[in-house]
Amino acid sequence: xxxxxxxxxxxxxxxxxxxxxxxxVKVGGQWRPTSWQTYADEVKAAGKSLMAxxxxxxxxxxxxxxNRPEWVIMDVAAMAVGGTATGVYTTCSPEEVQYIxxxxxxxxxxxxxxNQWKKIRAQRDRLPxxxxxxxxxxxxxxGEGVLSWxxxxxxxxxxxxxDFFARLHALDxxxxxxxxxxxxxxxxxxxxxxxxxxxxxTATALNDFLGADPDDKLLSYLPLSHIAEQNLSIHGPVVTxxxxxxxxSLDKIAENLKEVQPTLIFGVPRIWExxxxxxxxxxxxxxxxxxxxxxxxxxxxxxxxxxxxxGAKMGLALALQYRFANRLVLSKLKPAIGLGQxxxxxxxxxxxxxxxxxxxxxxxxVVREVYGQSEDTGPTTINVPxxxxxxxxxxxxxxxxxxxxEDGEIMVRGRNVFAGYYKDPQATSEAxxxxxxxxxxxxxxxANGFLNITGRKKDIIITAGGxxxxxxxIEAALKNSxxxxxxxxxxxxxxxxxxxxxLDPDVTAVFLREKGVQDGVPFHEHDAxxxxxxxxxxxVNSHLAQVETVKKFTILSRTLTIEHGELTPTLKVKxxxxxxxxxxxxxxxxQGG
Numbered sequence: 089x090x091x092x093x094x095x096x097x098x099x100x101x102x103x104x105x106x107x108x109x110x111x112x113v114k115v116g117g118q119w120r121p122t123s124w125q126t127y128a129d130e131v132k133a134a135g136k137s138l139m140a141x142x143x144x145x146x147x148x149x150x151x152x153x154x155n156r157p158e159w160v161i162m163d164v165a166a167m168a169v170g171g172t173a174t175g176v177y178t179t180c181s182p183e184e185v186q187y188i189x190x191x192x193x194x195x196x197x198x199x200x201x202x203n204q205w206k207k208i209r210a211q212r213d214r215l216p217x218x219x220x221x222x223x224x225x226x227x228x229x230x231g232e233g234v235l236s237w238x239x240x241x242x243x244x245x246x247x248x249x250x251d252f253f254a255r256l257h258a259l260d261x262x263x264x265x266x267x268x269x270x271x272x273x274x275x276x277x278x279x280x281x282x283x284x285x286x287x288x289x290t291a292t293a294l295n296d297f298l299g300a301d302p303d304d305k306l307l308s309y310l311p312l313s314h315i316a317e318q319n320l321s322i323h324g325p326v327v328t329x330x331x332x333x334x335x336x337s338l339d340k341i342a343e344n345l346k347e348v349q350p351t352l353i354f355g356v357p358r359i360w361e362x363x364x365x366x367x368x369x370x371x372x373x374x375x376x377x378x379x380x381x382x383x384x385x386x387x388x389x390x391x392x393x394x395x396x397x398x399g400a401k402m403g404l405a406l407a408l409q410y411r412f413a414n415r416l417v418l419s420k421l422k423p424a425i426g427l428g429q430x431x432x433x434x435x436x437x438x439x440x441x442x443x444x445x446x447x448x449x450x451x452x453x454v455v456r457e458v459y460g461q462s463e464d465t466g467p468t469t470i471n472v473p474x475x476x477x478x479x480x481x482x483x484x485x486x487x488x489x490x491x492x493x494e495d496g497e498i499m500v501r502g503r504n505v506f507a508g509y510y511k512d513p514q515a516t517s518e519a520x521x522x523x524x525x526x527x528x529x530x531x532x533x534x535a536n537g538f539l540n541i542t543g544r545k546k547d548i549i550i551t552a553g554g555x556x557x558x559x560x561x562i563e564a565a566l567k568n569s570x571x572x573x574x575x576x577x578x579x580x581x582x583x584x585x586x587x588x589x590x591l592d593p594d595v596t597a598v599f600l601r602e603k604g605v606q607d608g609v610p611f612h613e614h615d616a617x618x619x620x621x622x623x624x625x626x627x628v629n630s631h632l633a634q635v636e637t638v639k640k641f642t643i644l645s646r647t648l649t650i651e652h653g654e655l656t657p658t659l660k661v662k663x664x665x666x667x668x669x670x671x672x673x674x675x676x677x678x679q680g681g
Contacts (some may be wrong), residue, residue, distance in 0.1 A: 092261040093284040095168035096129070098326045099191040099256070102128035102417055104300065110325070111332040119347070122157065128623045130157070136244025136252050139356035141220055143195055145255070146168030146264070149190045152176045152207070153200025155308045155334050158224040158237055160200045160322050163312075167265050167284070169255040174279070175268040175313030178658040179650045184277075188269050189218060189277060189510070190520070200223045261285040267510055268315050268462040279510030280462040282315070289487075290465040291323035297472060297485050298432055302329035305349045307344055309335035311657050315466045316436055316458075320354050330502065333600035337610065345426025352432045358573075358659045360455055363425060364444050364571055365595050367451070381543060385413040386450035393449035397476035410452075418452050423636040427453055432473070434650035437658045439541060441564045442479035457481045459539060463525055464488075464628050465504040470541045481531075481536035483640070490539065491524075497545060498527040501669065523654040530558065547663065549579045555635045562628065562636060571593050571625040572647045576666050577638065578674055588670055589621055590647045612643040641675040644670065 091097045093675040102124045109121035119656065122130075135605055140148070149166040151173065153159055158517055159175075166173040174192040176185055178200070185207040189197060189402075199205045208221060222240045223229040235243070244252075265284040269277040283387050294300075308321040333348045335341050345353075353364075375381050388409045392402055402410065422428045433448070436458040448455045456471035459481030470489060484490045488502035505525045508516035530543045543558025550556055559577035566575035566587065579585035597610045601618050611617055622642060623647035629637040648654040651667040667674065 091264070092288055093259045094287050094323050095164055095256055096259065096327050097288065098131060098164060099128050101326055101329050105329045108302070108329065108516065109331045111200065111334065113157060113334050114336050114344070124329065130161045131164045131168060132249065132252055133159050133241050133244055134257070135169045136247035137240050137242070138165060138169055138171065138196065138244070139247050139251065140244045141257070142195060143169060143171050147171045147175060147196040148192045148267070149196045149198065150174045150192055150194040151198045152178060152185065153198065153224055154178055154337065155312050155317070155321065156200065156224060157334065158198065159312050162222070163322060165265070169252065170259060170263070170494065172264050172267055175311070176269070177313045179208070179309055179657050182207040182210045186214050188277065190215055192267055194306040195215050196220045196222060196318070198224065199227065199229065200224045201227050202229060213434055217307040228539070260282055260290070264507065264513065269313070270462060278512060278515055281507040281510050282465055283595070284505050285321050286465045286504055290467065291319060291327045293468055293485055293487055293504070294319060295324055295468065298352070299433050299473070300324060300328045300330060300352065304330035305330065305333060305348060306330060306351045306352050307333050307348050309334055309338070309343070310354065310356065311343050314437070315462045317352060319466045321353070324563045341425065346423070349423060349426060351429050353427070353430055354434045354436065356437045356659050357435055360435050360440060360444060361567070364447055364503070365592060366638060367425065368447065368570060369595065369598055382417065383406050385417045388413045389418070389452040393454065394456050396474065396535055397454065399474040414452070421451065432456065433471075436460070438660050439560055439564055441568050443568045445478040451579045461527060463506045463519065464500050464502070467504070468498075477538045479538070479656065480534070481542050482539065483537045484539070490629070492532060496530040496532070498529045498531045498539070500525040500527060549577065549585070550581065551579055551585075551635065552581055552583045553635070557636055562632065562638065565628045565631070567625060569621070571599060571620060574661060576661055576663065578667070578677075582678060585637065586674070587625070587638045587641040588644055588666065589641050590644045590672065591617070595645065610645065612645045617645065642677055644673070
């Protein structure tokens with residue numbers, strides 16, 4: 089039998105890897121492993137239970153919860169029996185949950201805890217197709233139509249293994265496997281239809297390109313509703329046999345990283361920026377001999393990274409210097425932040441400043457950017473060991489075609505490109521032309537085939553003078569300041585550009601202590617902070633054309649948040665909501681201007 093789906097590959101991997109650990113969960117202070125064979129048995133039991141509950145091929149299951157084995161088991165089980173799995177972000181409101189669960193026509197919903205159950209319960213009258221709610225372990229949820237995880241897993245006892253495997257073997261690679269709902273930066277979320285072939289081909293191609301292997305271990309912590317995390321926590325490990333550790337919670341990611349020491353780690357830019365802020369603060373505190381040592385180590389690592397990123401080897405002298413640098417500093421520093429065994433570090437889902445990447449490279453941590461979107465199952469281009477250019481999003485993955493349209497839009501074609509938007513033929517026709525995906529992003533290739541993102545079509549600012557300006561690079565430059573958590577450039581149909589600045593409260597507090605200032609004045613009103621931000625803006629402006637310069641800025645009284653609707657669950661800025669929530673501050677910058 090040809091293995092062409094993730095569920096089928098799971099059972100093949102279970103045969104090959106048997107007792108090897110597939111995933112780990114922390115229980116009683118210890119990481120407890122579960123074998124590949126047990127994992128496959130759990131998926132089979134869950135699949136049989138879904139069949140017993142009446143889930144027909146083409147039926148849908150929704151999942152609301154943080155990363156846990158039950159999440160993945162339900163996801164793979166739904167696909168295995170011909171159904172469709174749909175992840176829902178835990179940060180979604182009850183109304184957003186209702187929209188997605190109803191739009192996906194889900195018959196079963198899996199919920200993590202009381203908080204997620206309350207969202208379903210509040211909207212139950214508006215979910216006519218939802219028949220069963222399954223609670224993850226320890227949720228303590230009761231109610232009509234609610235099953236505990238244990239009760240759910242036992243429901244399929246009357247379904248034969250033969251009937252389960254008949255469903256599994258009948259899967260069509262071109263059939264719908266999962267729905268990934270977009271974050272909704274420009275309106276209601278759309279259901280991205282990904283096929284079994286999309287998932288399997290992408291996982292295989294990405295693993296081959298990265299050189300992933302069964303000895304890899306990964307920490308699962310980003311939302312599983314996102315295709316990038318599904319590739320890393322579900323599809324990729326199923327193909328390679330690598331091992332997953334499920335983070336205890338978002339609050340314990342730093343602790344879990346130190347315990348697990350993953351070999352492959354993916355983070356959105358904000359994660360790497362927080363790392364950057366924390367480590368740079370400690371390095372800045374070094375003085376005397378320690379500072380000189382750290383500076384030397386960083387110079388050695390920068391030279392090493394520059395060579396290795398273009399596929400060259402270190403000479404004997406540099407190799408000896410690196411050996412000493414590793415022994416004296418790196419062997420202590422990297423494990424202290426959980427990256428002691430990291431082979432591949434990846435950043436994606438949003439732009440990251442080149443300066444942040446260069447900082448990590450000086451610590452022997454090369455963070456490689458990947459570019460893609462849900463509509464092409466995650467990756468399009470990626471930087472890989474031996475072929476990396478910091479500041480670019482890498483070269484195209486073999487088997488994927490990428491071209492730049494006349495207007496600068498990035499176009500993608502390949503087996504990773506989605507089947508369309510669920511129940512939205514108009515949006516599908518706008519996104520796909522002769523198999524080519526209109527990414528909505530603007531970019532250009534350099535002479536060596538590295539893709540550089542220059543902006544997003546919908547984000548282009550057209551000033552009152554008719555000038556087209558992409559805010560991405562301006563915002564990224566502003567965010568190079570350790571004080572700035574987010575920067576949003578404003579100026580559409582305006583005479584000049586302005587910026588909303590959200591501070592990093594932790595770094596700002598440290599900055600003021602360094603200045604010897606402890607007067608109780610709120611950060612955003614402090615003269616010392618305003619002077620520092622003005623200096624940052626002036627420096628950025630000095631590298632820009634006159635029309636691109638930021639003439640005025642406002643320091644916000646709080647950070648941008650998911651709760652206020654200004655960030656997506658993957659921490660992308662929702663410009664429409666930022667403009668709406670801070671309309672008064674924006675207008676104030678243009679009064680009399």
